[in-house]
Amino acid sequence: MADQTRDRIVDAAYRALVKRGYHETSMKDIAEEAGVALGLAHYYFETKEDLLVAAIERGCAPLLDELSRQGIPLDAGMSVGLDAFEAARRGFELTKEELRRYRELHILVNDMFGVGLHNPKIGAAVRQFITERRALVSVIALAVIARMPRKPAASADAIAAAIWGAFHGIAVQKLIDPAFDADGAVDALAEIVFTFAAAGAAQETPRR
Amino acid sequence: MADQTRDRIVDAAYRALVKRGYHETSMKDIAEEAGVALGLAHYYFETKEDLLVAAIERGCAPLLDELSRQGIPLDAGMSVGLDAFEAARRGFELTKEELRRYRELHILVNDMFGVGLHNPKIGAAVRQFITERRALVSVIALAVIARMPRKPAASADAIAAAIWGAFHGIAVQKLIDPAFDADGAVDALAEIVFTFAAAGAAQETPRR
Amino acid sequence: MADQTRDRIVDAAYRALVKRGYHETSMKDIAEEAGVALGLAHYYFETKEDLLVAAIERGCAPLLDELSRQGIPLDAGMSVGLDAFEAARRGFELTKEELRRYRELHILVNDMFGVGLHNPKIGAAVRQFITERRALVSVIALAVIARMPRKPAASADAIAAAIWGAFHGIAVQKLIDPAFDADGAVDALAEIVFTFAAAGAAQETPRR
Amino acid sequence: MADQTRDRIVDAAYRALVKRGYHETSMKDIAEEAGVALGLAHYYFETKEDLLVAAIERGCAPLLDELSRQGIPLDAGMSVGLDAFEAARRGFELTKEELRRYRELHILVNDMFGVGLHNPKIGAAVRQFITERRALVSVIALAVIARMPRKPAASADAIAAAIWGAFHGIAVQKLIDPAFDADGAVDALAEIVFTFAAAGAAQETPRR
DNA sequence: TATGAATGAGCGTTCATTCAT
DNA sequence: CATGAATGAACGCTCATTCAT
Numbered sequence: 001m002a003d004q005t006r007d008r009i010v011d012a013a014y015r016a017l018v019k020r021g022y023h024e025t026s027m028k029d030i031a032e033e034a035g036v037a038l039g040l041a042h043y044y045f046e047t048k049e050d051l052l053v054a055a056i057e058r059g060c061a062p063l064l065d066e067l068s069r070q071g072i073p074l075d076a077g078m079s080v081g082l083d084a085f086e087a088a089r090r091g092f093e094l095t096k097e098e099l100r101r102y103r104e105l106h107i108l109v110n111d112m113f114g115v116g117l118h119n120p121k122i123g124a125a126v127r128q129f130i131t132e133r134r135a136l137v138s139v140i141a142l143a144v145i146a147r148m149p150r151k152p153a154a155s156a157d158a159i160a161a162a163i164w165g166a167f168h169g170i171a172v173q174k175l176i177d178p179a180f181d182a183d184g185a186v187d188a189l190a191e192i193v194f195t196f197a198a199a200g201a202a203q204e205t206p207r208r
Numbered sequence: 209m210a211d212q213t214r215d216r217i218v219d220a221a222y223r224a225l226v227k228r229g230y231h232e233t234s235m236k237d238i239a240e241e242a243g244v245a246l247g248l249a250h251y252y253f254e255t256k257e258d259l260l261v262a263a264i265e266r267g268c269a270p271l272l273d274e275l276s277r278q279g280i281p282l283d284a285g286m287s288v289g290l291d292a293f294e295a296a297r298r299g300f301e302l303t304k305e306e307l308r309r310y311r312e313l314h315i316l317v318n319d320m321f322g323v324g325l326h327n328p329k330i331g332a333a334v335r336q337f338i339t340e341r342r343a344l345v346s347v348i349a350l351a352v353i354a355r356m357p358r359k360p361a362a363s364a365d366a367i368a369a370a371i372w373g374a375f376h377g378i379a380v381q382k383l384i385d386p387a388f389d390a391d392g393a394v395d396a397l398a399e400i401v402f403t404f405a406a407a408g409a410a411q412e413t414p415r416r
Numbered sequence: 417m418a419d420q421t422r423d424r425i426v427d428a429a430y431r432a433l434v435k436r437g438y439h440e441t442s443m444k445d446i447a448e449e450a451g452v453a454l455g456l457a458h459y460y461f462e463t464k465e466d467l468l469v470a471a472i473e474r475g476c477a478p479l480l481d482e483l484s485r486q487g488i489p490l491d492a493g494m495s496v497g498l499d500a501f502e503a504a505r506r507g508f509e510l511t512k513e514e515l516r517r518y519r520e521l522h523i524l525v526n527d528m529f530g531v532g533l534h535n536p537k538i539g540a541a542v543r544q545f546i547t548e549r550r551a552l553v554s555v556i557a558l559a560v561i562a563r564m565p566r567k568p569a570a571s572a573d574a575i576a577a578a579i580w581g582a583f584h585g586i587a588v589q590k591l592i593d594p595a596f597d598a599d600g601a602v603d604a605l606a607e608i609v610f611t612f613a614a615a616g617a618a619q620e621t622p623r624r
Numbered sequence: 625m626a627d628q629t630r631d632r633i634v635d636a637a638y639r640a641l642v643k644r645g646y647h648e649t650s651m652k653d654i655a656e657e658a659g660v661a662l663g664l665a666h667y668y669f670e671t672k673e674d675l676l677v678a679a680i681e682r683g684c685a686p687l688l689d690e691l692s693r694q695g696i697p698l699d700a701g702m703s704v705g706l707d708a709f710e711a712a713r714r715g716f717e718l719t720k721e722e723l724r725r726y727r728e729l730h731i732l733v734n735d736m737f738g739v740g741l742h743n744p745k746i747g748a749a750v751r752q753f754i755t756e757r758r759a760l761v762s763v764i765a766l767a768v769i770a771r772m773p774r775k776p777a778a779s780a781d782a783i784a785a786a787i788w789g790a791f792h793g794i795a796v797q798k799l800i801d802p803a804f805d806a807d808g809a810v811d812a813l814a815e816i817v818f819t820f821a822a823a824g825a826a827q828e829t830p831r832r
Numbered sequence: 833t834a835t836g837a838a839t840g841a842g843c844g845t846t847c848a849t850t851c852a853t
Numbered sequence: 854c855a856t857g858a859a860t861g862a863a864c865g866c867t868c869a870t871t872c873a874t
Binding site: 115170172198 | 378383399404
């Protein structure tokens with residue numbers, strides 16, 4: 001019973017957060033959304049921050065489930081039997097899918113990126129989120145590099161940071177302007193990346 | 209005289225915004241930072257929002273000045289005499305420079321991205337900011353494509369969206385974690401992009 | 417068993433009261449201090465006030481035990497065989513001792529004096545406390561007067577009120593400022609009182 | 625205008641404080657008592673504590689005025705032409721008068737003694753109050769001692785601490801029980817003290 | 833233009849109390 | 854007896870906004 005109520009409050013917080021944003025969401029809003037008395041939200045969560053961090057984590061859970069269900073490994077070490085390029089291709093497709101299906105979550109996450117710059121608790125949650133997501137890209141990048149004829153100058157982590165960054169930047173553009181062609185941007189990114197992976201790297205890159 | 213006062217208030221708002229974040233900045237904070245009475249801020253700006261939008265625009269101005277001073281064109285049409293690849297190279301270098309020198313502005317912009325998702329006025333300012341910045345990348349992308357042996361499947365705009373997105377995503381990672389190697393990520397991005405530009409495109413990209 | 421639990425709660429209330437003060441002590445604090453569920457405190461005590469009154473009474477008990485152990489009579493009628501002056505001397509010494517050893521209790525009592533002025537239930541407990549303590553002084557005062565060559569104009573009760581008042585006033589000064597020399601003040605009081613007792617009284621007191 | 629409003633709020637705080645006690649008095653109570661909006665009380669005083677400290681000081685002011693009007697010196701150095709014993713006699717009379725006329729203030733002060741034990745800001749205000757008042761007694765005690773044939777073992781400060789303590793203790797008894805004979809207690813104290821002053825001291829005091 | 837006093841709604845949080853189990 | 858989930862009113866405090874001067 002207690003756990004159910006707690007869950008109801010966290011779910012309500014997630015919905016309220018997506019609808020109104022971090023700072024426009026009050027504890028009263030959440031309690032009303034959950035259909036409980038205001039005091040009860042504070043009974044389960046000492047502060048508003050604590051509740052909202054729980055709501056963010058709750059929001060991320062289905063996304064991570066989805067990833068592992070798609071055969072994208074959540075931890076280091078390329079899963080056996082999944083070709084590196086194939087995994088990468090799936091990653092790009094999944095990203096497009098995600099941009100369509102998890103708009104709510106992206107709204108929340110982007111909101112938190114702003115909040116996290118001024119709020120340590122939220123900042124820590126955001127940092128963890130980025131680290132986790134970027135690691136997924138890193139794993140694939142590493143596997144792809146292993147198959148490249150000439151090794152790139154950049155490390156797998158640096159490449160992953162650039163690619164995850166692009167995913168995030170594309171998501172932001174889509175969020176702020178629903179008419180934005182996110183699929184096109186991801187496809188362009190994929191085209192660039194696969195050309196790079198196929199061609200090998202470094203020898204023709206102009207550097208100072 | 210009146211304009212000077214107005215400017216002082218906008219400047220103060222910018223400083224307060226960067227220091228404390230959108231939601232932690234009060235009109236009183238701004239008035240104090242500007243050294244004027246609280247009422248005066250409301251004399252020049254009907255609402256807090258209006259003032260903060262003006263502050264954001266003010267904050268972006270010096271950055272755009274810098275770009276044109278560097279020979280990066282602010283409008284369409286590649287400036288005569290600047291080689292496309294050279295412009296691109298300068299763009300990447302400038303981005304790294306910007307990540308170092310304009311941390312304040314990036315904090316503000318990222319904060320605004322969060323706010324803009326739930327606040328139409330701020331949203332419009334953010335949309336304009338993105339559009340302007342992305343257009344810069346587009347111009348260069350167009351020039352580079354013109355020199356590519358085989359034309360890519362993706363449009364210059366789509367490529368620009370991906371690359372600007374990556375810039376933004378890298379900036380976010382740097383903001384949230386000061387230890388993040390932003391230069392490495394930008395270099396990795398440059399390596400990928402230049403390989404792509406040199407190799408031509410499309411023929412080897414695996415597509416479904 | 418039930419009584420033991422009740423006692424544990426009252427003891428916990430006393431400790432919490434001393435530690436945090438009347439108004440900063442919540443029922444939850446007390447329940448936690450006692451290691452019982454919040455509801456149980458309300459099972460034994462209808463209101464917070466009732467519990468705190470019980471805690472005050474509990475706190476006073478060891479002090480009264482101490483007094484009777486020292487041969488100071490708790491009720492009227494000078495105990496046989498204890499010289500009046502000797503009893504008085506012991507009273508002053510005991511007061512000094514008490515100021516050192518029962519700081520906790522004095523904090524509580526002083527807190528209650530403040531609360532009691534605005535809260536009838538606590539007020540009644542405080543009144544009873546004063547009455548009991550002052551009566552001890554009265555008994556000794558009566559015995560001392562009986563041995564004075566010339567009887568004072570003031571009644572034993574009035575004298576006891578002044579002396580107990582001084583004890584309390586000295587305790588307050590000590591509580592509010594730990595550097596205060598309470599022993600010195602009690603010694604000064606004793607010097608004054610014994611001079612008075614020895615000299616007889618009234619004839620030289622200037623009165624209007 | 626601003627100062628008038630501020631004063632109205634402080635006065636209202638004083639009245640509310642006396643009526644309800646420190647912890648039962650809310651900022652809303654005070655604002656209503658003053659006839660102003662709640663926010664205004666916070667406009668003039670950052671915290672409730674700050675306002676209540678101001679209210680205590682305000683409450684003490686008329687009392688200190690009264691004392692100096694009566695020829696009781698507020699600082700060290702016996703005022704010329706006022707005989708020490710006469711000053712002492714006036715002090716006792718004034719104390720009785722005060723107990724009758726300043727009941728409200730004593731309620732407030734006693735309340736603060738309780739609060740001050742757990743609240744540093746209030747504690748500091750209380751400490752200052754005690755120090756000031758006790759100093760008045762010290763000045764007179766010093767003058768009286770100067771005229772005593774045999775000097776007492778106790779210092780003037782210790783004696784003043786005992787006597788001021790008695791004043792306070794008597795006030796407490798009167799506050800907590802309106803039927804208490806405060807005049808009788810002060811008279812008894814005066815009788816004791818004057819006998820002591822007239823007889824000289826120390827030689828007959830029984831000491832261990 | 834410029835001031836800053838004044839407003840009042842709203843915030844996060846606390847807490848005595850109730851009650852189903 | 855005992856638990857602890859649930860309530861809801863109250864608190865101190867903040868703040869955008871208004872307005873008399």
